[in-house]
Amino acid sequence: MSLPAPIESRLLAMLHARTDTLEAGDPIPEPLVLSSAFALPSNPDARRTYARYTNPTIEATEARLAALEDAPCLLFPSGMGAYSAAFMALLKGGDRVLMLSDGYYAARNLVSDIMAPFGVVLETCPAANILTADLAGYAAVVVETPSNPGLDVIDLRALAERCRTAGAKLVPGFDIVADEVGLHEHINNCDFVITGEGFLDEESFNGKVVGGVQQLAMKANKPVAVICGDAQPEQRTRIEAISLVESYGQEAAIEQTLTSIEKAARELLARR
Incomplete structure (x- = not known):
């Protein structure tokens, strides 16, 4: 089966992302780095101070995904880390946020418990209704697909078009x-x-x-x-x-x- 040229090109870029940098004696697959402790100089690289932030295996995975997607990639040690980074960067007091009522509960709690005192307002909608919900006035629409735990699948392309029509501000990566x-x-x-x-x-x-x-x-x-x-x-x-x-x-x-x-x-x- 042949693949479309852009997909084939990205797959090849991902496959060769490491082999292009190999020196004699290097292992061809990325070795799994299991250590949580690293030898540090007096002024260490911040990425090497604690394995929960990153380690060589995480960085290698980011590089592979970036080559596959042809876009920058940043991995987080937890889903809540990713939610927190996005919310803290994009939301401000007075913003309304629409999230799934059948999505991950801790992500909703982040808005309702931690960000609510700063004026961020949480509203919810079941995944099955998200494509027909009124999206006007929301600063962010946050979904996961499949939903958790209902496993409802959301058409992300259709939802993005609805957000755009409703006047949502889309922030390009x-x-x-x-x-x-x-x-x-x-x-x-x-x-x-x-x-x-x-x-x-x-x-x-x-x-x-x-x-x-x-x-x-x-x-x-x-x-x-x-x-x-x-x-x-x-x-x-x-x-x-x-x-x-x-x-x-x-x-x-x-x-x-x-x-x-x-x-x-x-x-x-x-x-x-």
């Missing part, structure tokens, strides 16, 4: 990550911007990294280009692009990805 890493400042201070993409297609410009970086570069009046695994021909007119498959062949693009990227970057710089 790119904007959150760009703010966190100071991307705006970095672009303002550089002369030329190079971004990357597994497979350059129309979706690359709709809320994903390529489109977000291109918009920031254009606002800063900086030239921008993308190095991609491969590209749809009709998208090549939207941004300066080098396709690794087209330029160096599929075998080199897959087996010598890092070398191919370095060649493409040198070629882009030579054009300036």
